[in-house]
Amino acid sequence: MVGIRTPLTAIIGSASAVLDEKVSANKETREQLAQDIVDSSLRLNQVVENLLDMSRLNSGALRLKKEWVDLEDVLSGLPGKLGRLVARHKLSVVNYLGSCYAQIDEKLFEHVLLNLLSNAVRYAPEGTEITLRLEMENRRILLRILDQGPGIPQDNLKNIFEAFYRVPGSATGGVGLGLAIVKALIEAHGGRVYAQNRKDRSGAEFVVELPYESPPADLEDGR
Ligand SMILES: Nc1ncnc2c1ncn2[C@@H]1O[C@H](COP(=O)(O)OP(=O)(O)OP(=O)(O)O)[C@@H](O)[C@H]1O
Ligand SMILES: [Mg+2]
Structure with a gap:
């Protein structure tokens, strides 16, 4: 599913770049990469939460704790x-x-x-x-x-x-x-x-x- 793959690919790419000494020598680049990792992780987290909610809704397993x-x-x-x-x-x-x-x-x-x-x-x-x-x-x-x-x-x-x-x-x-x-x-x-x-x-x-x-x-x- 593209919604999961896109942020995952971004996380893998940015994290690998941080590990590359040539790329991460520059402080600004390093910070930008870290920021990209945080943004993509938040995004991925939301897609996963949504998929879990959706499968609970579809299976009738979602109980509201009001x-x-x-x-x-x-x-x-x-x-x-x-x-x-x-x-x-x-x-x-x-x-x-x-x-x-x-x-x-x-x-x-x-x-x-x-x-x-x-x-x-x-x-x-x-x-x-x-x-x-x-x-x-x-x-x-x-x-x-x-x-x-x-x-x-x-x-x-x-x-x-x-x-x-x-x-x-x-x-x-x-x-x-x-x-x-x-x-x-x-x-x-x-x-x-x-x-x-x-x-x-x-x-x-x-x-x-x-x-x-x-x-x-x-x-x-x-x-
Ligand atoms: N605030 C908004 N302004 C303009 N268009 C919007 C807005 N909110 C939603 N839409 C439109 O409604 C569509 C459906 O929104 P929905 O949140 O269900 O899916 P999504 O944002 O595309 O994906 P995700 O499942 O990651 O939320 C969006 O693709 C977008 O086209
Ligand atoms: Mg949305």
Whole structure:
């Protein structure tokens, strides 16, 4: 599968180059190679996580471990978790809700965020802003991920959540599984996810909706 082979080949190539004294004598070259290894490893890690999620989803072995989780904590912990993934973009997190509890499987919810954010990183130019916005509408929690890339051609919007579908001409290296997993995971949480193009400027906007339920009183009091 090309999604695994490409980053693996890059890791092997860059690591071999680091071991070549002639190549790695230059500090800048060495740092660039190390950076390439980190980037490709992160990429490979995500493809593997996606393949595992997909096979668990298909076999029915995926069980959600839902707990009351404060989305404010999830969002504030994100930059640390993402590390270098968004290093070449500006990530701006806007939380209109403050503390907001939802019953989610935190680890799988993070897979959702990681897939949406890594798409934004891959398909929007370096240096542009990626915005994550948490808000509430009609007793639904909305999490929006907005980027400043080219957006998605109108005709393809309905297909992008299908497994292995990629918009023709998209940046190479993707498998086409990320959004299919995002959709399955969010629906398993009783929510829904959809994509549209931004109205205020060029860019894609992904909206994750979760039903709002009032958390047990002791949770909110305990803060
Ligand atoms: N933020 C975005 N901007 C523009 N196009 C996007 C964006 N997110 C997704 N797409 C399009 O939707 C397609 C499907 O996305 P999806 O995440 O499922 O697969 P992928 O990114 O190609 O591969 P992977 O399985 O590694 O995630 C992409 O190939 C791309 O064409
Ligand atoms: Mg993707």
